[in-house]
Amino acid sequence: MPATTSVETAPPGGGTPPPRARRGLSGRGGTALGLGSAVLYLSLIVLIPLAAVVWRSQERGIGYFWDAVTTPDAWAALTLTIGASFVVAVINLVMGTVIAWVLVRDRFPGKAVVDTLIDLPFALPTIVAGLVLLALYGPNSPLGLDLAYSRAGVVLALLFVTLPFVVRTVQPVLLELDADMEQAAASLGAGSLQIFRRIILPNLVPAMLSGTALAFARSMAEIGSVVLISGNLPFKTQVASVYIFGQIETDNPIGAAATSTVLLVVALVTLLALDLLQRWGSRRG
Template sequence: MPDTHTVSGAGVTLVEATPAPGVPPVPGAAETSRGRRRRSAPTGRPLVSHGRRAPAIGLGIVVLYLSLVVLIPLAAVVWRSGEGGASGFWHAVTRPEASSSLKLTIGASLLVAVVNLVMGTAIAWLLVRDRLPGGAVLDTLIDLPFALPTIVAGLALLTVYGVKSPVGLNLAYARTGVVVALLFVTLPFVVRTVQPVLLELDRDMEEAAASLGANPTVVFLRIILPNIMPAMAAGTALAFARAMSEFGSTVLISGNLPFKTQVASVHIFNQLESDNVGGAAAVATVLLLVSMLVLVALDLLQRWAGRRG
């Protein structure tokens, strides 16, 4: 217990449990609005919000704004993808170029999700439990992929891992290059979901287990892992969803070779450029569907973790 406090006291930044820019609410991150509501209710603070009816004009503005910018346009994508009927849709997404881009995207995203699951947890562990000199700098650095424009990330990766690589590693126009780009942009997700849970974890249990003779491996597997598992899963799902939809960072390094390095969003972009709007909409609908599934899974996970916690 004292250990945790010293570590978190060493750098104020280490205590932060907030998802960085771009991380949606996840289980375990106590600051999410839903989580907070759930927590604040039992404290007895009157939630007057349940008593007042929303003013129609304010609600009208919010709904209109969301409809014009988000809902109607997204509905138009789905609508357009269905214009040729079910067979037209199926034909559009199974064209060799489309299906190979979808397969590459799903495969690469799964791989990226697994790497993030392992490395993200390791990084979070290092930030919370290891008194690493410069830990606060490292902690700030983790958010860089969220703040850095994706095209700049792509340019930076192509510069280091391109044809004229200063480290002698040429990944340009190869699938490995795509995976590296996706790893870059998804780096913060697992770290930022696991870190707060790890911080709040009670060390007493671990000490009790250790004093009863459990070795560190057993303590990790039986005590720590079950506690951080929901957060790990949530972070991995977010990283997967982000990898599925990534565009900017893969544009330069992939070289955009159909059947080889072309990811789904780049494929959509190309179809749009060559005026195949229907084909673009069909592949886009598949991606939207996958995103929705991930969001629903996350919501279920959140409730499940909430019930357990």
């Protein structure tokens, strides 16, 4: 019998097929290297520091942890921070969506400038933002509106630093929406409100929720923009981040770690709830 020889099929256009060993980093080796690098980086930057904070908060037991977070000043700071962050998140949910809609669907002079200014809170140091807000809405306000050393001033500062989150998550979704679906619905007699409720809104909800959750988590961690305009009045305008800083200064790192752990847990629960909502929404879709 004649010997059987293996013949490799040449690709169209001639040439020899590339050897299997030259598949680049898309094989198992490349995947393992990329995954290992990502896990190592996240561990060094995020997981290990967070674990250290949680461990430090439990250093003297759960009883000391509970006492540290339920002192009147700590509880007042946590209540104000979480409550103000919730209010800011709701306002961002509505107004961030409106701003994104205007930037995508409307045309007006200076639109490019407004679109650029949306990202200003990301680039501007937050302590500078606090100074600007104090100058505009402080005791010597040129607008005649004094919000300094009040909870309204805290909300205003948090609104400033969290402005881009909902806008920048909703805006790309609006840009990618198929206008033919809206035109088809309009040709079948659907009104503007019905088109928005049945076609546009279901596509926007995941992005709206993502931006809202990010704004909520960011608000709980803010210190730079609120430290000046709030006045840091205990039981009134002192947010949790300023309280934690004060505990560090008074040589109480365990109390600071305990309060930080509460904020961390609230942020994680918020993000996990958002993930569950998105998974539920994708299954229904």
